[in-house]
Amino acid sequence: MSIQNELLSIIQDVPNFPKEGIIFKDINPLLRNPVAMKKVIAAMSEFARELNVQHIVGIESRGFFFALPLALEMNIPFVAARKKGKLPGAILSESYSLEYGKDSIEIQTDALKKGERYLIVDDVIATGGTAKACSKIIQKSEAIVVGFSFLLEITFLQGRENLLEGNSKIPIQSLVNA
Ligand SMILES: O=P(O)(O)OC[C@H]1O[C@H](OP(=O)(O)OP(=O)(O)O)[C@H](O)[C@@H]1O
Numbered sequence: 001m002s003i004q005n006e007l008l009s010i011i012q013d014v015p016n017f018p019k020e021g022i023i024f025k026d027i028n029p030l031l032r033n034p035v036a037m038k039k040v041i042a043a044m045s046e047f048a049r050e051l052n053v054q055h056i057v058g059i060e061s062r063g064f065f066f067a068l069p070l071a072l073e074m075n076i077p078f079v080a081a082r083k084k085g086k087l088p089g090a091i092l093s094e095s096y097s098l099e100y101g102k103d104s105i106e107i108q109t110d111a112l113k114k115g116e117r118y119l120i121v122d123d124v125i126a127t128g129g130t131a132k133a134c135s136k137i138i139q140k141s142e143a144i145v146v147g148f149s150f151l152l153e154i155t156f157l158q159g160r161e162n163l164l165e166g167n168s169k170i171p172i173q174s175l176v177n178a
């Protein structure tokens, strides 16, 4: 079975969560499956190695499940992009809208090194708002966003197109389209 089909069989659709009309993609069955998780991290690290990535940025909270094992697998630093008000010290911040609300994302300024190569990792790209806000923060500090890696892309929401506005040549990996 292809990794795409294997992941499609593991990730569950939950209708009307967290709001009426949303089909929520539940990745918890994948997190409970170490064999499939290792395949996911291997596929992400293949993509990251091709891009000569130097730092992995994980987006709170579900992005952390993939970004930290990926950073450890590659032996490079993990950088946490956290929701508003969670990080101490000097931070850079951006707000954004999502399928079911509004939020802000923040990164500590000392994690962002001018001219170094960053990969943004998350579980899901829906509208692309979260990942785009994260890329804006990184670019503000003159670090380089060299790619985006997602477990799952909700294609009808056109997050890829949103992300590519202003970032047109940045490669985007998604292991499953749903
Ligand atoms: O492409 P977008 O429309 O921005 O949506 C994708 C984001 O939404 C989810 O996070 P959520 O804010 O639900 O938080 P969580 O990871 O803490 O569950 C998901 O983990 C992505 O970060």
Ligand SMILES: Nc1ncnc2[nH]cnc12
Binding pocket: 022, 023, 024, 025, 026, 098, 099, 124, 126, 127, 154
């Ligand atoms: N439909 C969805 N399922 C899971 N995570 C999401 N993040 C944004 N939209 C989502």
